Amino acid sequence: MGFNEVVKLSDGEMKCYASGSQDESTPAVIVIQEIFGVNANIRATTDRLAAAGFRAVAPDLFWRLRPGVVLDPEQPDARAEAMQLAQRYGDDIDQGIADLAVLVAALRERHSKVGMVGYCLGGRVAFLGWLRLDVDAAVSYYGVGIAPLLEDMDAPEKPLLMHLGADDPLNPPQVQGAIAERLAREAQADVRVYEGAGHAFARLAASTYVESAAKPADEATYQFLQTHLG
Template identity: 35%
Template structure:
């Protein structure tokens, strides 16, 4: 596992990289939460590598401050995370995700097929990669603000899986239903709602972590990636 540097349109940024034992292999670009490329994101990449994927996680906050690594364990870190979320340029983030995707596909350890996976803010970006990129497939966990992005839904032409927390504190029952109705007619979209679960139910060690729900969602994601990137 290592960190490499990618040259983007506006400058260079760091990308955490985890490579499986057997290559070339399918690739996955992991989109961070609002805490930066922290231990949780690096562990996620390492786990994906054990499942047979080349997993990379770009530092999407580099334009604001490179190398951000926060946790969800203190109020000052939460305050900083929300500050970063407010400063973040989503369109530039998608630009960096696409740059990372293209770089990954061209690398010798990748077999040329690649998708995306994101959580929270990253879940929103995974949805937008389904509408604004040629990624082979995309998976989003409890993406924020999806109800405002349904105008792009007709651009989804590759498989997209969304994991939605029924009791998401950063969403509402009305928005969840809006997303389900807005995407329900697209055969490329699969939506799973986790009853009784709150935002970040898959963040191990987090306040709302649910082991059973996380395992179910992760198993579904791995199967989905294997089916669409195999």
């Protein structure tokens, strides 16, 4: 199933894949994609969150660059295209965050609380959402480019859960240490590192999937969201 919801912005429309109850008492969770777009993995992740009792919405981050990007991370030629899109998105990250602010506001009009969960590129965006957006809680899975954001960080009081793979080449030990050291000063932040797991260890139906890390990380995520959004 493709996109089934639209967020109207001042200069266009950002399509989303959404799943779950639209009842006002149901908390909403924004699912932030990896660099490969709102693909089968992200849609499945969205459906799982919906099954756990949330209104889950996955926006098309790259809509300003190339709407409807769907790439398969198992295909070698997809990575170069995905990396280029991610770089261009990152070059104008303020615009991307502004787009998400509109989505947060739209969800707040109906739902009791709003959270955010992101993976890879989305893990960085979710961390930025924790810092800058009106969300009640945020979860970052193996977010890339987190360390530079720690400098002069003014941490909000809302809760953050971060998952990192101990063997993630995009978050080597020194980066993990810097993240853990800085966030240890924030009582509302919880950083968890999983041994034997690399990058994208929670990507569903993928060669990178590591059940021994993904299962407890996902269980912790659902419990965290239920606690802080329920």
